Amino acid sequence: MAGRDAEKRHTDGDGKRHTDVTDSAESTWEQQLLDHLRPTARDVRRIVDWLAATVDATVSLRDDAGTLLAGRTVSLDEDLAADIVAGRIASAACEDDGRHLRLLRVDLPPPAGAGVLTVSRTAPFDRRTSEVVTHTTAALALLLCAERTTATGQRLARATSDLRLAILQLLMVEDTVAARRVAAGLWPGLLDTDTACVYVVESTPDDRDRLAEACIAATRDHALVVRCPAMDAHVIVVAPHDTAGPALRGLCDRHPDTFLGGSLPQGLAHTATAYGQAVSALAVAHFRPGKAAVHAERTHPERLMDPAVVHAWTTRLLRPLDTLPHHTRAELLATTRLGLEFTAVNTAKVLGVSRNTVRARMERVETLLGTDFADLTVRAAVHLALTAQAGLDDLGSGPATAPVHLDDLLTGPALHSWAGDLLTRLDTDPRDLRRTLRTWIAAGGNAERAAHLLGVHAQTVREHVRSAEPVLERQLLAAGSDLYEVVLAHLITGDLDRPRLHPAQSGLPDAPVHR
Template structure:
């Protein structure tokens, strides 16, 4: 429908709004002069007159307002020259007051007909808009609610959020819940957002609401469209919600099962699991992994947008360990580029603090390694303005610079009790489990916490290490890395095996360690001294503070500063519900730090207890 607010958009009418009042529908135009009388029917009509005919403005405006006129239009007067008394009288009667640059003669001969034409055209368009909304019910799609939200956002235009008892159900654009965050906390309360959007809310169903934010207050046509959308949403959400939930929950569970199979190297099994919902997706031999932190946007909305953008080209799951992470396994197909999709996702949520880390290409059976690489890149992405870091080809790490013969000799000797038994198959599982403590690892791998703890405990017991000691976990994970990279020593080799101490104090490792810690020298604080105390005290902040003679708060601040400089994740980014004992650490972060600190230990200072192993095989029974 045509409303008063629409009129300035038509230059042929020459209309300027002086006092808007409430927005009203316009169906026709009438001219009022000295020879004309106010007609008995003025509802929804523009009354166009000259200022000289408004000597009795109080009576005229009262009559027009009572009759439901759309507005009074004054000809022959510039907007800034309009009598203030007229503005005041119009405001008293809540009658929109406009001016026109055209004389009354033009209105009599041409413009009244033009208003009628515009009214008919607008009415047809309004009917078509309402009909399109109803089509969403007549021809339901996979996500009717999202379709209605996107349609309404485009038509208003504005930001649209649909919420139900469970939270945000749909949003358009996807970042709308961030823009309308304050309004969503009080959906029944109209107002304005900090960005200046006018907020309106219409109830949906029993406990839901349709919340919209627009640059200007809703006009009559937009308000009717919003009300109709709310009615359509009520029907769609009531009629389809239960079935949608059952199907989507089942699909999510299949995806998660496939991801957890990939994390443990079972690529063929993962292909079979996804065959029914995403046939052929996991057929390629290589894939990248992207880990996205959803910031303030809400994981459900980011996940929905990621699914739309990837359009079946990725296996995306809600991370079972970290509540705000999404993991996307993207198989590599020739001719398909995916990084631009991730960047588009970040652009959609550019105001919500969303950031992403990506891996290098890995074989599908090595998704676990790709995930660890992407997670490390995610830490760096949080410090970058572009909010995305894709891992570069891996620079030489500790395992690369260890002397091959001695390192293989040491690792083989440590792992021999496992290498000589059927439990060698537990090495890969143990390596993944060691990256986090048991709670997080069990969620990522899809195993019961007690089962995983028992398997890790069995491995550690067999080689004489204590899984509760972080230094022992580091030594075990490093030995597994060496065996995976260099294989095992020959049974025919003679002589005592090399020690980890001998390996770490070698010239090549020392050069690697100096380079690793070099970025810390750019900080005026003695971060190396704090980190050395923290590592030596086996990552107990309070003990490190006492050793270094500083406050625990300062130790934490120094560790976080070192994270930023080294682009490693030591203690931040770990959800509080996963903190165990004195703290949770990512082994991929503290493992190279520990070895670098060990290799650069100044003469006369004690080495970290990294090479200390239990004098007798550790057992769970003894620990208890």
């Protein structure tokens, strides 16, 4: 019958009539199998279930240990299964207690080496059934091979990502020797530099993986690109010789909702400082039309201070840490730098330690310095010292012979002009944002305490502080460099009392001065 499909009927020697399904039926099951191999429908369990329904059989797929991976359990000769898994035979057919079985070897993704696909029927395997089983086994092999390749690629990507993070964490605690050693295996020469810039690129958590790959492509793998362990929307880029800036700015131009913050060039041992600068610049980038900012693009108070005085004050303030072993001192300083910028939880994620470890290290620094980090003015002063300490080698003069106090740093017309210009931006708002901000800082950044002092609602305090952020171009509700600059501005203008450092040790920097 031309143009029509037909069934071929024949009689076996036992007199029973059998039907072989021809082109139309074959096309149907083949098409169904192909549908299961489409990218959006690939599922080993679904294919095994489909095979069972198509050939009216019980089907199981198990690994080399006998664990069922898909289908239903089928009892079989374990010695025969072992021969198939070991590769001594590729397949087997047998009849057992009225059941007709086909056993076929299937390669599995690691750690399993191979598995056994078993098809059990009460009826014998005819030509159609055998073809369906054979083609399905081949399809499973292709699908599992693709999964092996994908799984291997994913494991390699995860391992590479973990390695990048490990290198960053070593740099954060000033262990540049170990960081270079780890990096040398995969990125030879990447850290063969004295200075580097740190950039933080921000998008959305959902786009972070795409953004990280774009950063790697933009820097041509000549920079350390790390998915930030603390902020789901951030990608950290450590770029030797400041070579990545233009390429990363181009990313911001091409991709919406992408922002870039960059640091000044810093020695590799001061990566933690550079990271803080980059995060601070990122906050400014949100207020810039170009969506990008670099730390050096605005005047920072420490750059207006006498370098020799800064050197002397910083050296004396941090002297209690000088008695510690170098690696311990470096850990405490790096942890405190980040702990003053971020929460204990986020600092712990960046450094790869527990938050209890972060708190313990910072409490040790508090004890050594005789300070209380609950006071925002203390935090701002110590942050200033740590920022200056990162660049002591560039400050030139050695420490002065006479005791140097914080008051000695916060003087001079340039500083007073900077502080006045910054804070007077708030005076145009009729809500008296300046008074609210000053009270909030004095209350340790606690909106409830500030609200009690001002006689307003805590939400009003938060709204005022939030309204001050775009005016000052600084993030305030998130503690960090931006907030500490504003605190220093209040100290310079005399709107806040000087912090107490080493309160119990007379003669040390910033011991209480009795007036």
